[in-house]
Amino acid sequence: KYLFPVKAMSKVFRAKYVKALKSRVIPEKELIDQLFKKEWVVYAKRPFGHPKAVLEYLGRYTHKVAISNHRILDIGPAQTRFSYKDYRQGAQKLEMSLDNLEFIRRFSMHILPKGLVRIRHFGILGSSAKQLTIPLI
Template sequence: MILLCKPKGRQSQGQTMSLHPHLHCIVPGGGLTKYQKWKTAKSKGKYLFPVKAMSKVFRAKYVKALKSRIQPEKELINQLFQKEWVVYAKRPFGHPKAVLEYLGRYTHKVAISNHRILDIGPTQTRFSYKDYRQGAQKLEMSLENLEFIRRFSMHILPKGLVRIRHFGILGSSAKQISIALIHRELGIPIPEKEPRILESHNPRYCPCCQKESMVSIQRLPKRGPPKAVFSI
């Protein structure tokens, strides 16, 4: 699974909405062989690759791709291999709930939450942020309104770009078969889907006054904005 992220939370270099596109990749500690058998990774499935070895492999792969696109000088190649490259890998998740909490932190939040916006003036917008380079110190920043909108707009995904992509055993064309095989190989029963219970809804019921006082103003089309805007 690959999670495409725009800067949010600690990933945004201080929550100032500066552009910092990056990927979060969640990789299982094993996989299915060509014989449809589950194979656990080394170290008893605690992790897939050791971080230090992964850093060296990533460096070699990156330099190889660089050489295939341009003709860098030999001195530059030597300098790249002399430096220690860093591949950041989080500790393995302890349980499925931790995976969902991690994903939800990045997939269901906007660039800035409402409570961080302190003031919106005629020319400037003031908001709070945490500077994690200074021990998560809470600070304030003011930006020109156009600059604030520009930074916020950079976090809006372009049309057609999918935020979360699944590959391998979780790919859309294979996951139904592969997940069933993995459950069988690991001896884990497949949980039954709980039936959805639809509650009755009265569209005229007002949650504020708790009476049937709601009035129909306009029926909106299924697609697109309404044809007219009514002022009440």
């Protein structure tokens, strides 16, 4: 069912996370102890669909910004309304309204950390190569 034992992945991820934390700040020993006392959960499962579906899914998230301006329908004093596609319902276009703080929180989760860059228009998912590379993959 899983590619790797989930408990092992949790321990590896936790250790790498704490190592990265230590390289950026000097955390208190108490914090480190608390991080290792808790059981961490890594959710990893086989992708559904076929390889092409996985590539299309990744392509949506590696080539675009979190939300483009044309999808924002209204920004009010308390709420932001925007359109989105529900891919579970055949890419049906829907609208959603969120409190402004919740919209900003969700948008912020898509901001890449310093040093990471989005894939633009090159590589195996580049528009000029996509027709050739997807069948090969």
